[in-house]
Amino acid sequence: MRVSELGEFGLIEMLAGIVPQGGPEHRMLIAIGDDAAAWQGDGAAVLATTDALVEGVHFTPGTPWRELGWKALAVNLSDIAAMGGVPQYALVNLSLPGQTEVEDVARLYRGLADLANQHRVAVVGGNVTAAPAVMIAVTVIGRALGEGLLRRSAAARGDRVAVTGCLGAAAAGLGLLRGDIRLQSGSGEPLRKAHLQPRPRVAEGQALVRAGVRAAIDISDGLVADLSHVCAASRVGARVHVDAVPVHSQVREALGQKALELALSGGEDYELLFTAPDRVVKEAAGLLGAGCPVTVIGEVTEGTGVGLLAGDGRPYYIEGPGWDHFGKGE
Amino acid sequence: MRVSELGEFGLIEMLAGIVPQGGPEHRMLIAIGDDAAAWQGDGAAVLATTDALVEGVHFTPGTPWRELGWKALAVNLSDIAAMGGVPQYALVNLSLPGQTEVEDVARLYRGLADLANQHRVAVVGGNVTAAPAVMIAVTVIGRALGEGLLRRSAAARGDRVAVTGCLGAAAAGLGLLRGDIRLQSGSGEPLRKAHLQPRPRVAEGQALVRAGVRAAIDISDGLVADLSHVCAASRVGARVHVDAVPVHSQVREALGQKALELALSGGEDYELLFTAPDRVVKEAAGLLGAGCPVTVIGEVTEGTGVGLLAGDGRPYYIEGPGWDHFGKGE
Numbered sequence: 001m002r003v004s005e006l007g008e009f010g011l012i013e014m015l016a017g018i019v020p021q022g023g024p025e026h027r028m029l030i031a032i033g034d035d036a037a038a039w040q041g042d043g044a045a046v047l048a049t050t051d052a053l054v055e056g057v058h059f060t061p062g063t064p065w066r067e068l069g070w071k072a073l074a075v076n077l078s079d080i081a082a083m084g085g086v087p088q089y090a091l092v093n094l095s096l097p098g099q100t101e102v103e104d105v106a107r108l109y110r111g112l113a114d115l116a117n118q119h120r121v122a123v124v125g126g127n128v129t130a131a132p133a134v135m136i137a138v139t140v141i142g143r144a145l146g147e148g149l150l151r152r153s154a155a156a157r158g159d160r161v162a163v164t165g166c167l168g169a170a171a172a173g174l175g176l177l178r179g180d181i182r183l184q185s186g187s188g189e190p191l192r193k194a195h196l197q198p199r200p201r202v203a204e205g206q207a208l209v210r211a212g213v214r215a216a217i218d219i220s221d222g223l224v225a226d227l228s229h230v231c232a233a234s235r236v237g238a239r240v241h242v243d244a245v246p247v248h249s250q251v252r253e254a255l256g257q258k259a260l261e262l263a264l265s266g267g268e269d270y271e272l273l274f275t276a277p278d279r280v281v282k283e284a285a286g287l288l289g290a291g292c293p294v295t296v297i298g299e300v301t302e303g304t305g306v307g308l309l310a311g312d313g314r315p316y317y318i319e320g321p322g323w324d325h326f327g328k329g330e
Numbered sequence: 331m332r333v334s335e336l337g338e339f340g341l342i343e344m345l346a347g348i349v350p351q352g353g354p355e356h357r358m359l360i361a362i363g364d365d366a367a368a369w370q371g372d373g374a375a376v377l378a379t380t381d382a383l384v385e386g387v388h389f390t391p392g393t394p395w396r397e398l399g400w401k402a403l404a405v406n407l408s409d410i411a412a413m414g415g416v417p418q419y420a421l422v423n424l425s426l427p428g429q430t431e432v433e434d435v436a437r438l439y440r441g442l443a444d445l446a447n448q449h450r451v452a453v454v455g456g457n458v459t460a461a462p463a464v465m466i467a468v469t470v471i472g473r474a475l476g477e478g479l480l481r482r483s484a485a486a487r488g489d490r491v492a493v494t495g496c497l498g499a500a501a502a503g504l505g506l507l508r509g510d511i512r513l514q515s516g517s518g519e520p521l522r523k524a525h526l527q528p529r530p531r532v533a534e535g536q537a538l539v540r541a542g543v544r545a546a547i548d549i550s551d552g553l554v555a556d557l558s559h560v561c562a563a564s565r566v567g568a569r570v571h572v573d574a575v576p577v578h579s580q581v582r583e584a585l586g587q588k589a590l591e592l593a594l595s596g597g598e599d600y601e602l603l604f605t606a607p608d609r610v611v612k613e614a615a616g617l618l619g620a621g622c623p624v625t626v627i628g629e630v631t632e633g634t635g636v637g638l639l640a641g642d643g644r645p646y647y648i649e650g651p652g653w654d655h656f657g658k659g660e
Contacts, residue, residue, distance in 0.1 A: 003435060004428030011435065011458055018439040019422075022452030026418065037454035039419070043372030048454060050421040050469060054461045088356065089369070091380040092349075093423070093467040098334030105333060105341065109348040122352030124367035124378060128341055131384045132463050137423040139380060139469040 033233065034152050035082035035218060038144065045144035049079040052093075052137035060177070065104045067196035069111030072136040075220065077119060077200035078270040080142045082218035084150040084209035087142040087202060090116060090123045095131030108136070119202055148209035150216035150274065155234035159215070159275035161298040164204050164288065167223060168259055169194035169248040171266020183254050190250060198270040204292050208274055211284035216274035222267035224318065227306050230275065237303035238275075240264075243311040246295040264308070264318050275300050363563060364482050365412035365548060368474065375474035379409040382423075382467035390507070391464075395434045397526035399441030402466040405550065407449060407530035408600040410472045412548035414480040414539035417472040417532060420446060420453045425461030438466070449532055478539035480546035480604065485564035489545065489605035491628040494534055494618065497553060498589055499524035499578040501596020513584050520580060528600040534622050538604055541614035546604035552597035554648065557636050560605065567633035568605075570594075573641040576625040594638070594648050605630050 003011055016032040027040035036049035053059055053072050073090060080087040092112065096105065116123055121140070173195030175181030176188040201218070208216060215234065217226045223245065231238050245263050252259040276284065278296075285294035301307075308316040333341055346362040357370035366379035383389055383402045403420060410417040422442065426435065446453055451470070503525030505511030506518045531548070538546060545564065547556045553575065561568050575593050582589040606614065608626075615624035631637075638646040 001432045002428065003426065003430045003432055006432050008458060011432065012456075014432070014436065015439045015456070015458070018436060019443045019453035020446050020451070022419075022454065023450065025450070026452040026454075028452065028454065032453075032455055037419070037421070039454070041372055042374070048419065048421055048469075048471060050423050050455060050467075051457050052423050052425060052459055052467070054425055054459055056462060057460050089352075089367070089378065091367070091378055091469055093380050093382050093469075095382060095384055095465060095467075096333065098332065100333045102331045102333055102336050102341065102344070106344065106348060109345045113349045116350050120353065120355070121350070122356040122358065123349035123362075124352065124356075124358065124369070125362055125380060126342075126345070127381050127467075128338060128345070129382055129384055130387050131465065132386060133461065135425060135461065135465060137380075137382070137425075137457075137467040139378075139421055139423075141378060141471065 029149065030151060035079040036085070038083065038149055041143070045149060047080055047083050047085040047142045047144060048139065049076055050137060050139040051075045051079065052135060055134040064196065065107035066111035068136065069108035070115050070197050072138050073112045073115045074198050074200050074270065076138045076140040077115070077202055078198070078218040078220065080140055081200050081202045081205035082150060082216050082272060083144070084148055084205045084216065085142045085144050086206065087119055087121050087140050089141040090121050091139045092123060092126035093137040094126065094128045095135040097132065098130050145206050145209050150205060150208060150213060152215065152217050152230050152233035154215035155230050155236050155275040155300050157236055157300050157302055158277065159300040160278050160281045160296045161227065161238055161240065161275050161300060162281050162294050162296045163223070163246065163271050163273050164201055164292050164294055165271040166246045166248040167219065167269050167271060168251040168263035168266055170198060170268040171262040172251045172255065181255065186250065186254065195268065198268065200270055201272045204288055205272055207287040208272065208284050211287050212280045213274050213276045213284055215276065216272050219269045219271045219273050220267055222265040223273065224264050224306050224308070225267070226273055230273070231304060231306060237301040237305055237307065238298055239301050239307045239309060240298035241309050242316050244295065244297045246293065261318060359479065360481060365409040366415070368413065368479055371473070375479060377410055377413055377415040377472045377474060378469065379406055380467060380469040381405045381409065382465060385464040394526065395437035396441035398466065399438035400445050400527050402468050403442045403445045404528050404530050404600065406468045406470040407445070407532055408548040408550065410470055411530050411532045411535035412480060412546050412602060413474070414478055414535045414546065415472045415474050416536065417449055417451050417470050419471040420451050421469045422453060422456035423467040424456065424458045425465040427462065428460050475536050475539050480535060480538060480543060482545065482547050482560050482563035484545035485560050485566050485605040485630050487566055487630055487632055488607065489630040490608050490611045490626045491557065491568055491570065491605050491630060492611050492624050492626045493576065493601055493603050494531055494622050494624055495601040496576045496578040497549065497599050497601060498581040498593035498596055500528060500598040501592040502581045502585065511585065516580065516584065525598060528598065530600055531602045534618055535602055537617040538602065538614050541617050542610045543604050543606045543614055545606065546602050549599045549601045549603050550597055552595040553603065554594050554636050554638070556603055560603070561634060561636060567631040567635055567637065568628055569631050569637045569639060570628035571639050572646045574625065574627045576623065591648060
């Protein structure tokens, strides 16, 4: 069987079964399968995560280098945010063709440095190597905030399902950049920026921990796909009222009916999707304030999988549930 | 200017100047420029390093998958060994074409798991993504052994220069695999294995710390190139007596005069190169015992750079000082 037939998630499950995931001396708290790994350090719990951007897969050759560097770090900070943690250290593994302009590589690192500075992340190491295509793999190490950690596996029946911010802008921005989407009016700049320069919800993830939230994931694959990951890890089901999903206003104006589809399955918004009892969600919304709206979009249920409901209460169907790196299930 | 003109080391220096390398809260002990980064943890010092293998650059498409997985982890464990540390956790970033056979990916992970098990390293996270070529970027996190850390910058005038084990086998193995080298007699298997399945000197690095050694590097780029890195970081020079260099016996038998060249500049032997006062080197040799010979090959001097001396005391010259990923200075 080929990797493209097994798919990304089947592959990860198989590989996790091969490697040693740690003995008592590793004091693991969260192993493979969440947004980041966690183990008990000498003081706080330690968090670590790694993610990569590959030319031709995650970005096209024309992508501005500065945004590329920003995004390579951002997707990793978002994973730490989804654990409610504090990012501290980053290591960068950069592969690129020898004919790349030095100034372009400097731009990439300046973009990465801008975001690192904003979050007080030290870039402590790295590696550069020749390669046929540009690829940036970043590892971020951080720590938990006190005792709290947000897990994919902690959703409980009766919880509300909620999201931070608005959805669909990153996917619309990608569509604009690819030429798949054309705007009737207005500037597409905010949408392009949502795709190229996502803002990881680091402070917001920490606020969720303080509010008492225990279950979260960041929206990278798409709302429905990522909620499915939470449901699978927590052995529960979920119901989403699609009319309640906070679609980015400009996406709704520009794309009408298609906007909801992008919000449900577009991915890469890097908002936080979390579940908690109603009063905890309200507490979280209060802590986050007006700068980061929190919207309840559904409930955690018995059973398995994610059900979508239209405004009239009937089932709502979408085409692509989300992103798989090897095209499986798209 | 293009990356290939600036070269790997010039590029790293430039990039290190762009990124934030940490404030007081990061408690950095060793920043960019050594085999691994180190910062003060809540208990022991924490070590972190990252390195990648890229298809067509570090290995040819026919390389056995199992050895590839082993080596991707080995080069990182060797960086931890060069700090005298204890490797504990690994994260794997794997990129590969969708048409790759699942069984081959499983083989890769089995090779990586074999080595991880030997060193009690937990593989705690990772990422798989589609890409035009196979690339494995591994990050290893570990801890220092007590107070000791081996640094590139700690070589002092008057120190002996010493190496563990024998040199040249990995480069000879690569030559055999590429068909550049042919053996007159005997099996090339030990040489091929030295290239494909290097054994990182983890316990040996820790023994060096216990013996009181403070300066070390692993031999990845080549003896002369790596000693030059130590000299530059320590602001000293070094003299190497080429007749004293422990050339791998099978390489010497098979290749005669060319064997010394491979031992001096071939690279990828992943032995430890260290400097220390004479009595500390003797102490280290005693601790390491017969299983891992220690050979004194020269001295740390005033000035800069590495000078090679032939048996008659005259300067000895080699063609390629070592490995640069972008071909600069080869």
